[in-house]
Amino acid sequence: MSQAASSATPAAAASRAVIEARDLNLTFQTNDGPVHALSNVDLDVGKGEFVSFIGPSGCGKTTFLRVIADLEQPSSGAISVNGMTPQEARLARAYGYVFQAAALYPWRTIGGNIRLPLEIMGFSRAEQAARTARVLELVELAGFEKKFPWQLSGGMQQRASIARALAFDADILLMDEPFGALDEIVRDHLNEQLLKLWDETGKTICFVTHSIPEAVYLSTKIVVMSPRPGRITEIIDSPLPRERPLDIRETPEFLDVAHRVREGLRAGHSYD
Numbered sequence: 331m332s333q334a335a336s337s338a339t340p341a342a343a344a345s346r347a348v349i350e351a352r353d354l355n356l357t358f359q360t361n362d363g364p365v366h367a368l369s370n371v372d373l374d375v376g377k378g379e380f381v382s383f384i385g386p387s388g389c390g391k392t393t394f395l396r397v398i399a400d401l402e403q404p405s406s407g408a409i410s411v412n413g414m415t416p417q418e419a420r421l422a423r424a425y426g427y428v429f430q431a432a433a434l435y436p437w438r439t440i441g442g443n444i445r446l447p448l449e450i451m452g453f454s455r456a457e458q459a460a461r462t463a464r465v466l467e468l469v470e471l472a473g474f475e476k477k478f479p480w481q482l483s484g485g486m487q488q489r490a491s492i493a494r495a496l497a498f499d500a501d502i503l504l505m506d507e508p509f510g511a512l513d514e515i516v517r518d519h520l521n522e523q524l525l526k527l528w529d530e531t532g533k534t535i536c537f538v539t540h541s542i543p544e545a546v547y548l549s550t551k552i553v554v555m556s557p558r559p560g561r562i563t564e565i566i567d568s569p570l571p572r573e574r575p576l577d578i579r580e581t582p583e584f585l586d587v588a589h590r591v592r593e594g595l596r597a598g599h600s601y602d
């Protein structure tokens with residue numbers, strides 16, 4: 331292990347962290363003055379964890395994901411992704427990114443959309459085909475490869491965009507409110523599928539949501555955030571088992587975690 335890596339990981343538990351943020355700050359300079367999007371953020375995300383970020387609009391959830399993805403530069407503090415800087419991690423294709431809207435190219439088929447990053451990365455045609463088939467299977471869209479995005483429902487399009495993010499087999503999946511625009515029944519189904527996929531692939535997932543039940547149902551760890559300045563107010567480790575049928579949402583254990591999240595949100599909320 332290099333000196334830098336060993337000094338960045340003082341505790342044995344932290345050495346397994348794939349994302350480590352230490353006293354991270356990000357201030358945007360705007361015409362209306364500085365906006366403190368992230369303030370003193372400290373967080374470890376362990377390998378294989380499912381971490382949800384929840385909090386009111388403007389608390390810095392998206393900004394934090396964008397810092398991990400090297401799309402924003404912190405003003406101060408440190409962050410490492412798979413033991414690398416975000417820039418190194420981006421170049422090493424350490425993560426896949428799923429956006430709120432499916433963001434599929436309408437002129438490409440579903441298969442064509444999934445293959446696009448693989449083409450850019452120079453995979454052989456055979457490898458592209460094999461990977462596309464595998465990820466379509468994972469998101470239960472086998473048989474839809476030749477369809478165009480507009481021929482699929484919103485939920486299916488979002489599954490296709492998850493398949494695209496999975497295609498180059500990154501260890502980390504960054505998901506920014508991927509199911510926010512979908513109705514509840516579809517969302518329930520996608521939540522179940524995502525948990526299954528997480529279980530099968532062992533990926534580390536960072537997931538932004540506004541929904542308390544969604545955060546509690548999916549996560550091993552729930553990060554509660556608050557705005558002005560954007561900061562973490564509470565980190566809740568979920569005691570729920572890994573195996574989670576949808577009706578776990580009616581159990582006292584589930585409702586207890588949901589209550590803790592709600593209290594955390596309330597404590598950090600100002601009503602001005």
Ligand SMILES: Nc1ncnc2c1ncn2[C@@H]1O[C@H](COP(=O)(O)OP(=O)(O)OP(=O)(O)O)[C@@H](O)[C@H]1O
Nearest residue numbers: 358360365367386387388389390391392393394560
């Ligand atoms: N490029 C930017 N320039 C200036 N201010 C920005 C920029 N990006 C984000 N902000 C501001 O930083 C704060 C945090 O924004 P961010 O999008 O991370 O919040 P969020 O918690 O994801 O909100 P939402 O739930 O609405 O998506 C907000 O006040 C936002 O207006």
